[in-house]
Amino acid sequence: MPDLSEYYQPQSLTAALELLAKSNGKLIPLAGGTDIVPAMGKGELKANGLVDLSKLSEIRRISMDDSEIKIGSLTTFAQIETSPLIQAKASLLADAAAAVGSPQIRTTGTIGGNIANASPAADTVTALVTLDAQARLDSIKGSRRVLVSELLCGVGKTNIHPQEIITEITFKIPSTGSKTGFIKLGRRKALAIARMNLAIIVTLDNGKISFARVGLGAVGPNPRRYPVLENSLVGQSPSESLIDEFAIEAEREVTRVLGSRPSAIYKCEAVKGIARDLLKKMFSDSGQGVV
Amino acid sequence: MKKRGYGLANMWYGIGNTANPNPSGAFVDFLDDGTAIVLTGCADIGQGSNTVLAQIAAETLGICIEDVVIISADTEVTPDAGASSASRQTYVSGNAVRLAAEKVRDQVIAIAAEILNLPTETVNLYQGEIWNSNESSGVSIKDIIIKCRSKGILTLGHGSYNPVTTMLDPETGKGIPYATYAFATQVAEVEVDTETGIVEVKQIVAAHDVGTAINPQNVEGQIEGGCAMGIGYALLEEVILKDGEIQNPGMSTYLIPTSLDVPEIHTIIIEESEISGPYGAKGVGEPALVPTAAAIANAVADALGIRIYDLPLTPERVVAALKSAQEDSKKV
Numbered sequence: 001m002p003d004l005s006e007y008y009q010p011q012s013l014t015a016a017l018e019l020l021a022k023s024n025g026k027l028i029p030l031a032g033g034t035d036i037v038p039a040m041g042k043g044e045l046k047a048n049g050l051v052d053l054s055k056l057s058e059i060r061r062i063s064m065d066d067s068e069i070k071i072g073s074l075t076t077f078a079q080i081e082t083s084p085l086i087q088a089k090a091s092l093l094a095d096a097a098a099a100v101g102s103p104q105i106r107t108t109g110t111i112g113g114n115i116a117n118a119s120p121a122a123d124t125v126t127a128l129v130t131l132d133a134q135a136r137l138d139s140i141k142g143s144r145r146v147l148v149s150e151l152l153c154g155v156g157k158t159n160i161h162p163q164e165i166i167t168e169i170t171f172k173i174p175s176t177g178s179k180t181g182f183i184k185l186g187r188r189k190a191l192a193i194a195r196m197n198l199a200i201i202v203t204l205d206n207g208k209i210s211f212a213r214v215g216l217g218a219v220g221p222n223p224r225r226y227p228v229l230e231n232s233l234v235g236q237s238p239s240e241s242l243i244d245e246f247a248i249e250a251e252r253e254v255t256r257v258l259g260s261r262p263s264a265i266y267k268c269e270a271v272k273g274i275a276r277d278l279l280k281k282m283f284s285d286s287g288q289g290v291v
Numbered sequence: 292m293k294k295r296g297y298g299l300a301n302m303w304y305g306i307g308n309t310a311n312p313n314p315s316g317a318f319v320d321f322l323d324d325g326t327a328i329v330l331t332g333c334a335d336i337g338q339g340s341n342t343v344l345a346q347i348a349a350e351t352l353g354i355c356i357e358d359v360v361i362i363s364a365d366t367e368v369t370p371d372a373g374a375s376s377a378s379r380q381t382y383v384s385g386n387a388v389r390l391a392a393e394k395v396r397d398q399v400i401a402i403a404a405e406i407l408n409l410p411t412e413t414v415n416l417y418q419g420e421i422w423n424s425n426e427s428s429g430v431s432i433k434d435i436i437i438k439c440r441s442k443g444i445l446t447l448g449h450g451s452y453n454p455v456t457t458m459l460d461p462e463t464g465k466g467i468p469y470a471t472y473a474f475a476t477q478v479a480e481v482e483v484d485t486e487t488g489i490v491e492v493k494q495i496v497a498a499h500d501v502g503t504a505i506n507p508q509n510v511e512g513q514i515e516g517g518c519a520m521g522i523g524y525a526l527l528e529e530v531i532l533k534d535g536e537i538q539n540p541g542m543s544t545y546l547i548p549t550s551l552d553v554p555e556i557h558t559i560i561i562e563e564s565e566i567s568g569p570y571g572a573k574g575v576g577e578p579a580l581v582p583t584a585a586a587i588a589n590a591v592a593d594a595l596g597i598r599i600y601d602l603p604l605t606p607e608r609v610v611a612a613l614k615s616a617q618e619d620s621k622k623v
């Protein structure tokens with residue numbers, strides 16, 4: 001075990017921000033600890049101490065105002081997975097949260113931690129970038145909003161300043177009638193790191209797709225949107241042949257991104273399978289995933 | 292594309308250690324209050340041997356299972372019963388407990404016959420009472436044990452059992468390695484995604500000849516557990532070595548199935564009584580695992596029309612095999 005000499009459990013956000021500001025980067029925020037604790041066990045944690053955010057109940061809630069959903073960064077996967085609001089307005093995120101780890105991990109792990117940990121395979125992050133979600137970052141100097149996709153800058157890397165905390169994640173609710181979906185490819189049905197994950201939003205106007213968002217995780221260093229794939233859907237009508245074309249386009253994109261990496265051979269082929277499964281589900285007449 | 296396939300595998304498997312003595316011992320003490328204590332070295336590692344051995348003792352002594360206390364796997368007080376391995380405990384330790392309990396029973400019957408003035412051949416113990424042929428005498432076993440005590444007789448018994456085997460001929464390998472065998476057939480239904488390479492086991496039918504199923508629910512549990520482990524063997528479990536070092540030494544990297552990966556398992560228990568077993572029982576522990584991976588691999592071959600010879604059937608292997616089959620067919 002590393003020797004962490006300091007541990008704080010502030011009772012307010014201001015107190016937490018003050019601690020981080022004073023510490024000169026030596027303290028790091030602790031949310032659910034599902035990444036931090038295993039890292040501590042392996043001696044990989046680079047910090048002198050922890051600022052435990054768990055008492056900050058003001059950033060552990062889900063709300064909606066007008067056309068926007070706000071999720072406090074400390075909200076757990078279980079809360080998101082079971083939230084009627086998220087299920088109704090952004091089921092891709094509820095599905096992504098439900099795909100994380102196991103019940104134990106989902107009751108502890110948080111969405112803020114999922115972003116800050118910056119894993120290429122982070123499940124909710126794929127859904128968030130697809131939603132063009134923004135993160136609100138607070139420090140004693142003030143706050144700023146950044147697209148989640150711009151906050152991430154490599155495997156395990158973010159643009160979060162050491163004195164900052166992600167406090168909230170916001171996104172515009174996809175327009176009424178849109179369909180959203182998320183699928184994860186793992187080695188087994190639970191407790192598996194995503195080999196790949198895929199999130200899609202489509203809006204239909206008179207039988208034609210007028211708007212599309214496609215996010216892929218575990219292909220590049222961070223989950224991100226793939227505009228080429230989005231464009232391949234826009235203007236088309238849902239059909240078997242569109243699913244085929246999209247699958248082939250996805251294979252092409254993944255091939256382009258992965259190049260000659262060892263994982264490429266498998267992932268290029270596999271992306272077609274998950275693309276087919278997800279689009280088939282989304283294009284079916286079931287009310288599932290409808291905003 | 293999703294492809295369905297069905298695969299079947301059969302097995303037979305010896306019960307007990309191979310061509311080696313592997314005896315079990317047991318002590319049984321019928322107490323003044325009509326309950327019994329069984330001492331056995333048999334370790335219940337979750338498979339339910341304590342329950343099964345209590346059932347065997349209760350059946351032999353004519354009392355309820357609730358009135359049997361099992362003290363097991365305590366080297367300070369229990370006699371050796373070998374390892375909980377080789378699918379042997381119900382068969383071998385079960386026999387030891389049966390033999391020990393029979394000795395106690397025979398003492399009680401002898402005294403009961405004498406006191407009640409009945410021929411020993413027709414006296415038996417059943418439902419806590421002394422029976423004469425098919426009729427209860429109305430006298431409780433407890434009363435007879437108390438009579439034994441008043442005569443200064445303790446009702447103790449010990450038993451041991453060693454499966455009858457022979458050494459194997461070093462030249463030919465011939466001999467009798469096991470006293471009895473379990474048999475099984477399993478059928479797996481799978482769905483394979485030809486692009487993701489994911490093999491999903493949809494259901495398994497597992498028919499096992501276990502001799503008499505002393506505890507059918509335990510048998511079912513063993514079969515289901517074996518199938519789950521077999522799914523891991525077929526699809527997930529792999530030790531990855533690099534320069535002699537294991538790369539996946541933890542449960543987060545050496546994957547086994549989760550409960551969500553285990554489908555409905557339809558167990559069929561075939562009760563072909565084994566004459567040498569306790570009340571006809573054999574064993575089921577390892578046999579439950581033996582055919583599963585083969586059935587799944589056969590089902591995958593049936594689904595894809597190609598055969599993969601390396602386990603586990605990982606998504607990567609499945610995709611690679613499909614690709615190379617495709618290339619081969621192009622060459623022709």
Ligand SMILES: Cc1cc2nc3c(=O)[nH]c(=O)nc-3n(C[C@H](O)[C@H](O)[C@H](O)COP(=O)(O)OP(=O)(O)OC[C@H]3O[C@@H](n4cnc5c(N)ncnc54)[C@H](O)[C@@H]3O)c2cc1C
Nearest residue numbers: 031032033034035036100101110112113114116122123166
């Ligand atoms: C068994 C197991 C299974 C898992 N399965 C999955 C899975 O299927 N999918 C998946 O995506 N992840 C999975 N994870 C990883 C992990 O659960 C997630 O990344 C989770 O979101 C981390 O959140 P946390 O609250 O536990 O973060 P913590 O461990 O507390 O923190 C993680 C990092 O984020 C920083 N941090 C946390 N909150 C904030 C904040 N508000 N502002 C700034 N920085 C912050 C911390 O300083 C730390 O660097 C798994 C982990 C385990 C142990």
